[in-house]
Amino acid sequence: MAFGAFQSNASTAAQPSGALVTQRKSPIALLLLLPGVLYLILFFLTPLLSLVLTSFQAPVPGGFAGDYETAFQWQNYTVVLETYWPHISRSFVYALLATVFALMIGYPIAYVIGVKLREYPLWQALALVLVIAPFFISFLLRTIAWKQIFADEGILMSALKGLQVIPPDAYFTGTPAAVIFGLTYNFIPFMTLPIYTSLEKLDLRYLEAGGDLYAHPATVFWKITIPLSLPGILSGTLLTFIPAAGDYINASRDFLGSTDTQMIGNVIEANFLILQNFPAAAALSLLLMAAILVLVTAYVKRSGTDELL
Amino acid sequence: MRGFGKYALYVYAVITFSFLLIPIAYTVGFSFNDARRTNIIWRGFTFENWVTVCDAPNVCEALGNSILVAVVATALATTLGTMIAIALVRYRFRFRSATTLLLFLPMATPEVVLGAGLAAQFLTAGVEKGLVTVILAHTMFCVSFVVVTVRARVATLDPALEEAGRDLYASPAQVFWRITFPLLIPGIVAAALLSFALSFDDFIITNFNAGAAMTFPRYIYTAAARGIPAQANVIASAVFFFAIALVLMSQVGGALRRRKLART
Secondary structure, three states, X not given: OOOHHHXXXXXXXXXXXXXXXXXXXXXXXXXXXXXXXXXXXXHHXXXXXXXXXXXXXXXXXXXXXXXXXOXXXXXHHHHHHHHHHHHHHHHHHXXXXXXXXXXXXXXXXXXXXXXXXXXXXXXXXXXXXXXXXXXXXXXXXXXXXHHHHOOOOOXXXXXXXXXXXXXXXXXXXXXXXXHHHHHHHHHHHHHHHHHHHHHHOOOHHHHHHHHHOOOOHHHHHHHHHXXXXXXXXXXXXXXXXXXXXXXXXXXXXXXXXXHHHOOXXXXXXXXXXXXXXXXXXXXXXHHHHHHHXXXXXXXXXXXXXXXXX | OHHHHHHHHHHHHHHHHHHHHHHHHHHHXXXXXXXXXOOOOOOOEOOHXXXXXXXXXXXXXXXXXXXXXXXXXXXXXXXXXXXXXXXXHHEOOOOHHHHHHHHXXXXXXXXXXXXXXXXXXXXXXXXXOOHHHHHHHHHHHHHHHHHXXXXXXXXXXXXXXXXHHHHOOOOHHHHHHHHHXXXXXXXXXXXXXXXXXXXXXXXXXXXHHOOOOOOHHHHHHHHHOOOOOHHHHXXXXXXXXXXXXXXXXXXHHHHHHHHXXXXX
């Protein structure tokens, strides 16, 4: 059920021409569109505008903490960039690494389900359920589970220390590696499902043709399978990278991170909900969004597919 | 060598599947832990937590709130999204690409930004944060997913069926309710289930817009600092088994139907 959304990126681009033929102009269209579009304008677009306004606000002179007034204090941006530069760059590095690892883990799985298991629909269905199974247990509890599995005094670490695989003072939770591990784990299904959708549609005769023409299996894979699954790779990497860059659960101190692993999401949360420094939180949010939009546009352009919308 | 490669791929897949399941098994396992105060160390097997689910302070209240929010947000988002999906496939109108962009952007925006944006707006407008603001926020991010899911279904509908209805002098309303809508139901159901799942497990946007209201994910987040009661594991496990049973039924059922069709 959950993967319906993730196939979309590829499938909606190719609307059957039959449906386009019957498209007509009618006032009904407006009635159908208006409520939803107005809703999104009210609760998606104007909040972005509020963020812009908030990001330029200045503290009320002599006011309480959390009192701000409309101003054009653009220095808010330079201040947050200077203060939080480590968090910003860390977010993108962690998200990038998690995306690469998730791709390395997710692609072979998607290949097994979409190509190898194609003749066994029952096994294919069961394997898909296994991939989406993590969605059905709370995201936070999954992450807590890893934290406790890797706890300093936990079974795993004690066993490894006992076997002298790792030094007795070694630890894993709270390190950048643990945060990247958590991000990778949590987003593997988001990576696997779109790639699976692409591979599921792959015509196996292309692969046979490659083999018949004496291409090495590796050549067939790199020259045929990978290019044909590119739309899936594209949406999978975006569906992993974007939420990973903004995530603040894995990097939180109560989960897999520590004060040294705080990401941009953590500082937005802290500024907004604890320090009540709304302008800083707003400026950081907009910087994050702008950076992601720039990166995503460049990435989509480079990959040469316009199948995103 | 090729045989070995094939074998290696399956081994790799089995290892990855096990890896995916480890935290699930851990969470379910520790719902049976005789935990007493902190549910970190295994102290022995008990059914106690399953019987006394609601004994942990506020956990059932949080679950109730989560269900309420998910039901209302799903109903709203499914209605709004289905209408947009039909319009996108069936009608020509101006600002089409602007509409598509408006639907795509919420999916490409990180949750922190969506959450902070709405919270900033509620702050400016002086709206008190609570369950209502959570529902408004969830509806917003679910709409796009509904549109995408239902639109795929609308696009596969054969327009000839509707034409046949019109040829037989059915009114536009009759064509819609007797032909189009019943054919769309599988897509709408899938979209509603997806919305429910997204809303039920959402933490980030909720955290920014909930004020004092508790949802189940927020409960876990606040409890994480001082130790999560085993009852939270019980609830998560129960939800997991319920969802997995639903999905298994639909997936395996579908696979069996396909196999039957392939044979005949």
